[in-house]
Amino acid sequence: MIPSDVKATLSFSDGSASMDLPIYKGTIGPDVLDIRKLYAQTGKFTYDPGFLSTASCNSTITYIDGDKGELLYRGYPIEQLAVSCDYLDTCYLLLYGDLPNEAQRKDFHARVTNHTMVNEQMQFFLRGFRRDAHPMAVLTGLVGGLSAFYHDSTDINNPQHREIAAIRLIAKMPTLVAMAYKYSVGQPYMYPKNDLSYAGNFMRMMFATPCEDYKVNPVIERALDRIFILHADHEQNASTSTVRLCGSSGTNPFAAIAAGVACLWGPAHGGANEACLNMLEEIQANGGVAKVGEFMEKVKDKNSGVKLMGFGHRVYKNYDPRAKLMRETCHEVLNELGLQNDPLFKLAMELEKIALEDDYFVARKLYPNVDFYSGIVQRAIGIPVQLFTAIFALARTVGWIAQLNEMIADPEYKIGRPRQLFVGAERRDVKPLDQR
Ligand code: SDX
Secondary structure, three states, X not given: OEEOOOOEEEOOOOOOOOEEEOEEEOOOOOOEEOOOOHHXXXXXXXXXXXXXXXXXXXXXXXXXXXXXXXXXXXXEEHHHHHHHOOHHHHHHHHHHOOOOOHHHHHHHHHHHHOOOOOOOOHHHHHHOOOOOOOHHHHHHHHHHHHHHOOHHHOOOOOXXXXXXXXHHHHHHHHHHHXXXXXXXXXXXXXXXXXXXXXXXXXXXXXXXXXXXXXXOOHHHHHHHHHHHHHOOOOOOOHHHHHHHHHHOOOOOHHHHHHHHHHHHOOOOOOOHHHHHHHHHHHHHHOOHHHHHHHHXXXXXXXXXXXXXXXXXXXXXXXXXXXXXXXXXXHHHHHHHOOOOOOHHHHHHHHHHHHHHHOHHHHHOXXXXXXXXXXXXXXXXXXXXXXXXXXHHHHHHHHHHHHHHHHHHOOOOOOOOOOOOOOOOOOOOOOOOHHHO
16 A cells, blocks of 8 residues: 555534545555544544445455456456466466466466365255255355364464365365255266366266266366356455455354355345346246337336346446456357357347447446356356356355455454444333333
């Protein structure tokens, strides 16, 4: 953080003592006003529900320019990473700060590959769930449950523990997500195979059965790997902030990541891909493209409570760069699978076209986000809708861990404990029951 030579002075019209607020500059992006001493010096809090104007931390990991529609992981544009790297290279980059060289790449891939199995006891966790349990309910339980198996790596303040917990979580998420899926369809679990790529291994654990060999389709494998890259990290979004706040108590990494899984589940966040596909299927069932105009009128009617899922973003006020890459991946996968005329893809592109020309969306700078096309490509691959957010959680685990580890390694970090503006009852006495 670079102190700015510009100062901010807070003054009060009632003559209370004014206060200088230091300003810090980052490498790129908005400066920050340092208000850490505000309450001590003025007895006042700032007020920012939803944190629209609040920087919760300083970070070196991911930068988003919402106006330009730019996303950088450790300075590298997402467009270049999605084309020139694979997901495990991206994991290495997010965790350690730069892309691996050949030797580092080989070692990291081997370390992750050798941790893909889960303890055999984990399968008994699943047996407690109904077969039709939502996969995110199962995953929240499984990830939190991992802390019961790794007592050797639960001290978040121990760098070695943080390192092995990161490898274990990145390695085991595909296995756990595939187990949740197999459990839901009543098929046997498939063990990981160490001679497959990260994405290829996940595909086999998801779609293979013990009855025959499974051949990984390289086009789908590459598409899935790119989907993982696009979802890997995204600055201080709701689930990442949840992981940071949860981890700030000193809890173990598995518990903190389980909190992130739970937060991501919400339809305003990672659950939007599932909600978006359900929305597309509903429009399709009610008449398809011919009914888009009617649907958009509902979206623009505040009282309907209907939102165009997969559109809008707290930070992006331009096209989400991930949505562009996801749409390209959609084209590739649908062409590979001979689904060029997929009606949902056509419907989605029509919805996007109409929205981008409609004043309601233009005025509010609402563009497609990462969730708008991701459901279509995952559905084409054969992933069930209810599993979409679990795939998002699988991919985002590395971002959550990188952000958590960055916080814990910061000597200045404290337990997060926001305050409030209290608008409730003032002090009053309990009345006896017969007087209430
Ligand atoms: C993710 O934060 C991240 O980085 C998240 C994420 C990540 O990688 O971690 O990018 C992943 O969560 C992507 C977002 C997925 N969610 C959806 O697609 C759900 C639909 N989108 C909306 O719920 C909404 O756009 C949010 C939650 C994403 C953002 O909401 P904000 O920033 O609080 O904005 P807002 O609700 O104040 O909206 C501003 C205006 C409002 O209208 P007015 O009151 O000004 O008249 O735009 C309207 C909103 O009603 N609006 C929408 C809309 N999104 C916002 N209207 C219709 N459809 C939408 N999708």
